[in-house]
Amino acid sequence: MRKVLNILAGLPDAGQGEVFETLAQGRDVLIERIVSRGQRSAEGFWYEQEREEWVMVVSGSATLLREVEGGVESVELRPGDFITIPALQRHRVEWTDPAQVTVWLAIHYPS
């Protein structure tokens, strides 16, 4: 039986690296929790994913960059903030709070 879990329970320290955990998955859909503590995407690295990503910051604080027509947009995310990143939109994590864990809920799904 699948039991009740809590999105903020059993949080890893994440001091040595981001921690990715699958919460649920289906055919071509992934629901995951990501815990960060101060990490950012590697210099010059941009995600460019084949699926849409709906992502919410559950706790903590982060800044994303994403490429938009005409430039790069900075997106600040605080608890409860969510955004949809379209498939193939280049984006990167520019900053996560080093003073606390940032907990993300990310859903990857086909367009």
Add this chain to the structure above:
Amino acid sequence: MRKVLNILAGLPDAGQGEVFETLAQGRDVLIERIVSRGQRSAEGFWYEQEREEWVMVVSGSATLLREVEGGVESVELRPGDFITIPALQRHRVEWTDPAQVTVWLAIHYPS
């Protein structure tokens, strides 16, 4: 451009009925916010959905019932609690807190 929204912003009163809002969707995937205030499933009504449902209570408080082998299980959900309801598992909302809104994040996706 799709902008940043907050899962707890613009909450409807929901006193006259549950409010369902689509946050994002893809091919056969739906991400929605549901706001309840004291509602429960109609007497004798059980959901029996063709897709999996991953559901989290973001704020408020609720009780689900679901059919399991050998009977019915009661599942209490508090903020941050989530559960995966398999496709075709019969379930119902038995209770939501009448004293505050309960905000659900629900993701429906193929098995």
